[in-house]
Amino acid sequence: MATEQVNKPGIAEMPEGLTGPGFFATSLEKAVGLARKNSLWPLPFATSCCGIEFMATMGSTYDLARFGSERLSFSPRQSDLLMVMGTIAKKMGPVLKQVYIQMAEPKWVIAVGACASSGGIFDTYSVLQGIDRIIPVDVYVPGCPPRPEQIISGILKIQELVEHEPLRRRLLPEYDALLKSYQIE
Ligand code: SF4
Numbered sequence: 001m002a003t004e005q006v007n008k009p010g011i012a013e014m015p016e017g018l019t020g021p022g023f024f025a026t027s028l029e030k031a032v033g034l035a036r037k038n039s040l041w042p043l044p045f046a047t048s049c050c051g052i053e054f055m056a057t058m059g060s061t062y063d064l065a066r067f068g069s070e071r072l073s074f075s076p077r078q079s080d081l082l083m084v085m086g087t088i089a090k091k092m093g094p095v096l097k098q099v100y101i102q103m104a105e106p107k108w109v110i111a112v113g114a115c116a117s118s119g120g121i122f123d124t125y126s127v128l129q130g131i132d133r134i135i136p137v138d139v140y141v142p143g144c145p146p147r148p149e150q151i152i153s154g155i156l157k158i159q160e161l162v163e164h165e166p167l168r169r170r171l172l173p174e175y176d177a178l179l180k181s182y183q184i185e
Contacts (some may be wrong), residue, residue, distance in 0.1 A: 012038050029167050036080075036106070037163040038068040040155070043079035043103070045096060047086030050113035050145045054085050057148040067155055076102035081158060082135075085112040087120065088128045100135045101184060105170050108162065110154050111137045114144040136178055 015034050017026030042064075044054055058064050058072070073079035076099045088096060100109070111131050114120035117140045119129035131137060138161055141154035169175060179185070 032167060033163040033165065036165075037159045040067075040069045040081045040108075040158065040162065041071050041073045041079045042069055042081040042083045043073050043076060043099070045082060045084045045086075045099060047088060047092065048115070050085035050115065053145045053148055054083065054112065054151060057151045062148040062152060064152070064155070067152070067159065069155060076100075077104060079103060080107050081155075082107065082109045083112055084109065084116040084131050087115040087122055088131055089126055090128050091126075093128050093134050096131065097134045097182075097184075106162075106165065108138045108158050109135060110139045110141060110158060112141045112151055112154065113146050114142065117142065120144055135182060135184075 012034060014024070015026045015030035017024055017030065019025075044051065046054060056062060058070070064070055069081070076082075080103065082100055082103060084096065100107070109131075111117040115122065115127075116131050117137075119127050121144065123129070128134070139154050139157045141150050143150050146154075
């Protein structure tokens with residue numbers, strides 16, 4: 001993604017709906033999708049070098065605040081986007097899973113970088129070969145390390161998912177089955 005593109009400020013697009021003089025009407029689902037999409041609160045679970053790239057993403061040059069995500073949360077209960085950045089040792093796995101479980105629904109997960117996505121260059125006995133072995137992942141950001149533009153691209157992908165997610169998705173048996181496949185009740 002070109003830097004000029006990333007740096008271009010914009011306003012949230014209006015969802016589909018009916019417009020007329022002095023009114024605009026849309027569905028509740030679209031209004032909720034718009035609000036959620038533009039107010040994601042990330043929990044940065046940064047364990048190594050990819051975390052530094054995330055710090056740059058928060059800085060003035062890339063400025064994640066433009067996408068409504070400047071409010072980082074270090075409490076799982078006050079965040080809805082888990083961003084895992086860095087090598088996750090197997091010993092750290094249960095801690096990461098606990099953080100995920102403590103987050104309230106609806107919640108989304110990005111695996112940032114090769115280590116979080118697949119273990120990266122650390123194909124060893126002690127490193128988790130991808131966080132999707134213990135928690136469900138929505139978006140993977142490739143790279144070692146990924147540049148801030150790539151991290152922003154991952155956030156934009158998550159925003160797409162959030163905007164179009166049906167309100168009842170988390171109540172569906174398929175979602176229940178997904179969590180059960182990770183031994184999450
Ligand atoms: S993917 Fe590369 S840059 Fe990111 S944590 Fe792993 S080794 Fe570091």
